[in-house]
Amino acid sequence: MALIVQKYGGSSLADSHKIRNVARRIAAAHDRGDRVVAVVSAMGDTTDELIALAKSVTPHPDAREMDTLLSTGELVSCTLVALALRAMCMKAVSLSGAQAGIRTDARHGKAKIASVDPTRVLAELKKGNIVVVAGFQGITGDADVTTLGRGGSDTTAVALAAGVGAARCEIYTDVDGIFTADPRLVPKARRLDELGYEEMLEMASYGAKMQPRSIEMAWTYRMPVLVASSFVEGPGTLIHEGAKMAARSGKRKVGEIRKRVRGIPVDKNVAQITLLGMKDRPGLAASLFEPLAEAGIGVDVIVSPVGVGGTTDFSFTVKRTDLAAALKVVEPAAKKMGCRGVVKADNLAKVSIVGSGLLDEPGYAAKMFRTMADANINIEVITTSDIRITCVVSEAKVREAAQALHDAFELDRHD
Amino acid sequence: MALIVQKYGGSSLADSHKIRNVARRIAAAHDRGDRVVAVVSAMGDTTDELIALAKSVTPHPDAREMDTLLSTGELVSCTLVALALRAMCMKAVSLSGAQAGIRTDARHGKAKIASVDPTRVLAELKKGNIVVVAGFQGITGDADVTTLGRGGSDTTAVALAAGVGAARCEIYTDVDGIFTADPRLVPKARRLDELGYEEMLEMASYGAKMQPRSIEMAWTYRMPVLVASSFVEGPGTLIHEGAKMAARSGKRKVGEIRKRVRGIPVDKNVAQITLLGMKDRPGLAASLFEPLAEAGIGVDVIVSPVGVGGTTDFSFTVKRTDLAAALKVVEPAAKKMGCRGVVKADNLAKVSIVGSGLLDEPGYAAKMFRTMADANINIEVITTSDIRITCVVSEAKVREAAQALHDAFELDRHD
Numbered sequence: 027m028a029l030i031v032q033k034y035g036g037s038s039l040a041d042s043h044k045i046r047n048v049a050r051r052i053a054a055a056h057d058r059g060d061r062v063v064a065v066v067s068a069m070g071d072t073t074d075e076l077i078a079l080a081k082s083v084t085p086h087p088d089a090r091e092m093d094t095l096l097s098t099g100e101l102v103s104c105t106l107v108a109l110a111l112r113a114m115c116m117k118a119v120s121l122s123g124a125q126a127g128i129r130t131d132a133r134h135g136k137a138k139i140a141s142v143d144p145t146r147v148l149a150e151l152k153k154g155n156i157v158v159v160a161g162f163q164g165i166t167g168d169a170d171v172t173t174l175g176r177g178g179s180d181t182t183a184v185a186l187a188a189g190v191g192a193a194r195c196e197i198y199t200d201v202d203g204i205f206t207a208d209p210r211l212v213p214k215a216r217r218l219d220e221l222g223y224e225e226m227l228e229m230a231s232y233g234a235k236m237q238p239r240s241i242e243m244a245w246t247y248r249m250p251v252l253v254a255s256s257f258v259e260g261p262g263t264l265i266h267e268g269a270k271m272a273a274r275s276g277k278r279k280v281g282e283i284r285k286r287v288r289g290i291p292v293d294k295n296v297a298q299i300t301l302l303g304m305k306d307r308p309g310l311a312a313s314l315f316e317p318l319a320e321a322g323i324g325v326d327v328i329v330s331p332v333g334v335g336g337t338t339d340f341s342f343t344v345k346r347t348d349l350a351a352a353l354k355v356v357e358p359a360a361k362k363m364g365c366r367g368v369v370k371a372d373n374l375a376k377v378s379i380v381g382s383g384l385l386d387e388p389g390y391a392a393k394m395f396r397t398m399a400d401a402n403i404n405i406e407v408i409t410t411s412d413i414r415i416t417c418v419v420s421e422a423k424v425r426e427a428a429q430a431l432h433d434a435f436e437l438d439r440h441d
Numbered sequence: 442m443a444l445i446v447q448k449y450g451g452s453s454l455a456d457s458h459k460i461r462n463v464a465r466r467i468a469a470a471h472d473r474g475d476r477v478v479a480v481v482s483a484m485g486d487t488t489d490e491l492i493a494l495a496k497s498v499t500p501h502p503d504a505r506e507m508d509t510l511l512s513t514g515e516l517v518s519c520t521l522v523a524l525a526l527r528a529m530c531m532k533a534v535s536l537s538g539a540q541a542g543i544r545t546d547a548r549h550g551k552a553k554i555a556s557v558d559p560t561r562v563l564a565e566l567k568k569g570n571i572v573v574v575a576g577f578q579g580i581t582g583d584a585d586v587t588t589l590g591r592g593g594s595d596t597t598a599v600a601l602a603a604g605v606g607a608a609r610c611e612i613y614t615d616v617d618g619i620f621t622a623d624p625r626l627v628p629k630a631r632r633l634d635e636l637g638y639e640e641m642l643e644m645a646s647y648g649a650k651m652q653p654r655s656i657e658m659a660w661t662y663r664m665p666v667l668v669a670s671s672f673v674e675g676p677g678t679l680i681h682e683g684a685k686m687a688a689r690s691g692k693r694k695v696g697e698i699r700k701r702v703r704g705i706p707v708d709k710n711v712a713q714i715t716l717l718g719m720k721d722r723p724g725l726a727a728s729l730f731e732p733l734a735e736a737g738i739g740v741d742v743i744v745s746p747v748g749v750g751g752t753t754d755f756s757f758t759v760k761r762t763d764l765a766a767a768l769k770v771v772e773p774a775a776k777k778m779g780c781r782g783v784v785k786a787d788n789l790a791k792v793s794i795v796g797s798g799l800l801d802e803p804g805y806a807a808k809m810f811r812t813m814a815d816a817n818i819n820i821e822v823i824t825t826s827d828i829r830i831t832c833v834v835s836e837a838k839v840r841e842a843a844q845a846l847h848d849a850f851e852l853d854r855h856d
Contacts, residue, residue, distance in 0.1 A: 042497035076517070082457035083521050084528035091527070091535055095520040098513035102491070105510040106498050112506070113499035120506055125584055146584075169540055169561075 028193040029151070030055065033065040033161065033183035037200045038256035039103050040070035042110075048256060049110035051198070052156060056116060061151050063190060065161040065183040066107055068099025089134035093163075094171045097123070100160035100179070108158045118156040121146060123163035123171075127189070128182060130164035130172045137164055137172035139181065139243075142189030151190075159186060177237035184240045188247035195249050197236060198256035203263035204229060206437040207290040211425045214438040218288060220264045225288050226251075228380040228414045241265070286381040287390065287435040290428050293376040294421055297349040298327075298406070299356055300341035303366035310363055311340070317355045323348045327376075327409045327418060341407075343418065346372055374406060375424035378416040379431060391415050397434040403427050443608040444566070445470065448480040448576065448598035452615045453671035454518050455485035457525075463671060464525035466613070467571060471531060476566050478605060480576040480598040481522055483514025504549035508578075509586045512538070515575035515594070523573045533571040536561060538578035538586075542604070543597060545579035545587045552579055552587035554596065554658075557604030566605075574601060592652035599655045603662040610664050612651065613671035618678030619644060621852040622705040626840045629853040633703060635679045640703045641666075643795040643829040656680070701796040702805065702850040705843050708791040709836055712764040713742075713821070714771055715756035718781035725778055726755070732770045738763045742791075742824045742833060756822075758833065761787055789821060790839035793831040794846060806830055812849040818842050 032055065034048050052064050068076075076095050080087040087095075104120040111118035127143030150157045161179025164172050174181050180197060187195035204226065207215040221229070223245035230236045236253065244251045244265065254262025304310060311330070318325055328342040344352045349372055360368045384390045394415055398405055403426060407418040419427055432438065447470065449463050467479050483491075491510050495502040502510075519535040526533035542558030565572045576594025579587050589596050595612060602610035619641065622630040636644070638660035645651045651668065659666045659680065669677025719725060726745070733740055743757040759767045764787055775783045799805045809830055813820055818841060822833040834842055847853065 042494070045498055079457070079517070080521065080524055083460055083525045086528075087524050088527050091520040091523050094516055094535060094537070095524075098516045101509055101513045101516075102494070105506040106495065108506050109495055109502050109510075110498045112503050113501075120509060122509070122586075171537075 027059050027061060029061045029063070029190060030194050030196060031063045031065060031183050031187040031190070031192045032196045032198060033179055034067065034107075034256055035179070035197075035199045036067040036070055036072070036103075038198055039066060039068075039107070042106070045069075045103070045106050046110050046113075048198075049107055049114060049116075051256065052107070052158075053111060053114055053116050056156055063147060063151070063157045063159060063186055063192070064107065065159045065179055065186060066100060066103045067161050067179040068096075069103045069106075072099040072102070090170060093134045093137075093173045096173050097160070097163040097171045100162050104158045104160040108156075111156055111158070116156055117154050118158060119150050120158045120160070121150070122160050123182065124165035124169075126157075126159040126186065128164035128185065130166060130174070132166045132168070132170065132172065134170075134172055136175040137166075139164060139174070139185045142185050144186070144189045147186065147190055174239075175237070177235075177240070180237040180240035181243060184243045184247075184249055184251065187249050188243065192249070194252060195244065196252045196254065198254055199235065200255065200257065201235070201253075202255045202258065202260050203253050204265070204289070206288070207428050207432050208292055211292055211428050212290065212432045214429075214432055216438055216440070217260075218263045219261065220266065220268070221288060222382055223265060223267065224413050225380055225382055226265045228378070228411065229289050229291050286383055286387070287379045287437065288381040289379075290431050290435075290437065291378050291380060292424055292428050293378075294424065295346045296343050296374045296376050296418065296421075297346040297352075298341055298343045298371040298374055298418070299349075299352060300339055300369045300371075301356070301360050301363070301365045301367075302339050302369060303337045304340040304360075304363060306336050306338055313363070314356065314359050317359060318344075318352060321351060321355050323352050323355070327407050327416070329407050343374070343376075343407075373421050374418050375421040376416050376418055377424050377427045377431065378414050379435065380414045382413050384413055384415060385410060393434060394431065397430050398427060401426055401430040403430075442474045442476060444476045444478070444605060445609050445611060446478045446480060446598050446602035446605070446607045447611045447613060448594055449482065449522075449671055450594070450612075450614045451482040451485055451487065451518075453613055454481060454483075454522070457521070460484075460518070460521050461525045461528075463613075464522055464529060464531075466671065467522070467573075468526060468529055468531050471571055478562060478566070478572045478574060478601055478607070479522065480574045480594055480601060481515060481518045482576050482594040483511075484518050484521075487514040487517070505585060508549045508552075508588045511588050512575070512578040512586045515577050519573045519575040526571055526573070531571055532569050533573060534565050535573045535575070536565070537575050538597065539580035539584075541572075541574040541601065543579035543600065545581060545589070547581045547583070547585065547587065549585075549587055551590040552581075554579060554589070554600045557600050559601070559604045562601065562605055589654075590652070592650070592655070595652040595655035596658060599659045599662075599664055599666065602664050603658065607664070609667060610659065611667045611669065611677075613669055614650065615670065615672065616650070616668075617670045617673065617675050618668050619680070619704070621703070622843050622847050623707055626707055626843045627705065627847045629844075629847055631853055631855070632675075633678045634676065635681065635683070636703060637797055638680060638682065639828050640795055640797055641680045643793070643826065644704050644706050701798055701802070702794045702852065703796045704794075705846050705850075705852065706793050706795060707839055707843050708793075709839065710761045711758055711789045711791050711833065711836075712761040712767075713756055713758045713786040713789055713833070714764075714767060715754055715784045715786075716771070716775050716778070716780045716782075717754050717784060718752045719755040719775075719778060721751050721753055728778070729771065729774050732774060733759075733767060736766060736770050738767050738770070742822055742831070744822050758789070758791075758822075788836050789833050790836040791831050791833055792839050792842045792846065793829050794850065795829045797828050799828055799830060800825060808849060809846065812845050813842060816841055816845040818845075
């Protein structure tokens with residue numbers, strides 16, 4: 027009899043029919059002999075509707091008030107799932123984030139979990155209850171409600187799984203698992219049976235849907251995470267330590283070295299900003315990135331080629347959705363620095379190859395660039411991490427690039 | 442600088458336009474120099490919509506889960522009002538019932554307030570905040586959310602007013618105050634400037650909109666309650682101890698004795714059940730009313746005339762909305778008692794005269810019955826309390842009865 031934590035996303039809970047379906051899946055797990063804690067997101071588009079409601083009252087809603095407002099979405103769905111379970115004669119109880127012991131800091135709208143007090147959840151499990159927990163929310167030391175940011179229910183689920191000592195955390199969503207690439211871009215994309223935490227982190231940062239923080243937390247606590255569909259039966263993708271270990275330890279047959287590439291994430295939410303004729307002086311980059319960080323704008327893929335005559339064209343990428351806000355910060359700063367001008371490009375995208383130990387083998391980078399060249403795709407910028415090589419390319423070419431890479435690394439073939 | 446508690450009902454908060462209107466009213470009170478705690482109900486029909494949502498999942502939703510579900514309605518409205526106040530550059534903060542210190546027993550769906558811990562509310566007031574509290578809800582010792590029953594926000598407001606030592610509790614609603622009669626039935630009905638607690642209690646039990654428990658609590662703590670419109674400016678009706686005292690102490694001019702009748706409440710939610718040929722034996726009434734009480738059905742206006750030959754036709758009234766449920770209990774019980782049969786009547790209504798000291802003066806009852814006789818209205822049953830005389834009449838005649846009584850007691854004339 028294992029203790030498992032399941033998480034169901036908003037699209038799995040969009041109406042009362044789907045809520046009953048989720049309840050049936052939870053009940054089935056319980057009937058198989060597991061003790062179940064289910065974490066739920068808000069129904070369908072509830073969160074967006076609540077944001078629109080707040081905006082109808084004020085254009086700039088206060089973060090503390092927004093947190094209490096948004097938290098009601100998950101309170102509604104967790105009580106409805108508990109009711110649906112009780113209607114099936116299961117013992118079930120709903121708990122708010124506060125009741126489930128999710129303690130956070132006070133950064134409203136993007137709170138971090140400080141600790142999980144599992145007392146109440148464990149007590150309800152002991153009574154024989156299925157426990158349905160409102161995801162996405164927690165409570166501060168001052169008893170104020172907080173939310174964990176978009177996709178925060180994933181983090182609630184993993185944190186609870188770690189907190190109650192669950193055997194596994196299961197993330198149920200509207201896709202069958204983690205794919206080698208986005209099937210809408212690459213028709214040959216294939217579901218992965220398993221994946222390491224680090225690999226998943228790179229996949230998630232670059233497209234696949236799971237809050238990166240939740241994967242980091244699962245990694246920290248070595249919590250196995252299964253990502254699977256809430257609509258169809260299927261094995262899903264198991265994210266766990268073993269996956270990486272197996273690949274790294276070289277226990278597999280030699281022919282599999284090529285299969286270290288696990289996926290081809292694509293990110294179209296990319297824009298590039300270039301400062302023309304920036305002086306090559308220490309501290310200038312800092313004076314540019316500090317105000318961007320203050321404005322909450324993340325900066326990525328920074329390129330600063332060696333300039334001629336003491337000046338250089340300095341460029342970096344931001345999320346395309348942050349472009350307007352970023353330019354508001356960058357343009358006055360560039361003027362102050364005496365740059366010749368600021369150029370933006372919003373027709374770019376990123377395509378990456380992800381897999382443990384990629385950088386240990388220079389062959390992967392070479393093969394990636396060769397593939398792109400053969401497909402006649404120009405690479406604007408290249409950036410790498412331990413387990414990822416990313417090319418910034420024209421958005422118009424990114425589908426073709428992903429397909430070519432998927433073929434070149436034979437990702438349609440099973441491990 | 443007085444500390445006041447204001448309460449706004451759901452119809453005053455039905456959309457973002459009305460929410461901003463409520464915020465303006467709260468801000469105006471604050472600008473007049475008062476410190477303000479505002480208690481809010483759920484927006485418009487939210488509570489009914491949430492009930493429908495639960496029923497779409499299960500026909501018999503669990504009371505504990507329902508309480509958490511329904512409590513979200515007030516969380517939404519209190520955050521929106523706080524946001525609207527902040528948009529007007531007022532310092533404002535929303536609090537849930539739990540945060541506002543509303544501690545209750547664990548009778549879900551109809552919890553009673555056990556205590557009010559005003560610590561947080563007073564701390565927020567001290568910081569200069571307008572405090573917007575989610576009405577209708579509280580929290581048990583086990584940190585479970587409870588609700589106080591329909592109209593429970595009135596009780597939240599009065600309890601908070603008593604808890605924080607407010608000078609006054611103001612109930613803002615969609616009517617201008619308490620009227621001598623329902624203006625839809627009696628066009629000459631007139632707003633009362635003031636009313637005693639006991640009188641209001643009888644008015645509220647028999648039609649006027651305010652949760653009777655809230656009036657009882659106001660009476661206990663001698664908390665003055667102003668009932669007024671949230672839509673138009675107006676003096677409203679002040680419910681306070683002074684009103685009753687003045688009437689009772691006889692300080693007013695003699696001619697006002699007639700004006701002891703304060704209002705003519707009408708109640709159409711009435712049905713009568715009669716057990717034919719019930720044996721006149723001790724304990725039979727108890728064996729009938731005990732199972733009704735267990736089923737949560739309140740019984741009113743009991744008539745047991747002296748029977749002939751040891752049997753009697755025993756009748757009582759219930760709410761018409763409880764009739765079906767009551768018959769389910771009464772019919773088998775009647776069979777067991779050996780009654781000849783059970784007869785129901787669902788075409789009845791109650792019309793009352795209410796005023797302190799009515800029963801001290803036999804003239805009132807006589808005048809009431811004379812008025813009814815002159816209007817050719819048959820009285821089915823009569824029942825009285827210290828400050829109320831009620832006649833059960835045909836529903837078809839109740840409007841005519843209310844108008845005749847309103848004229849007879851000259852309620853259209855000002856005090």
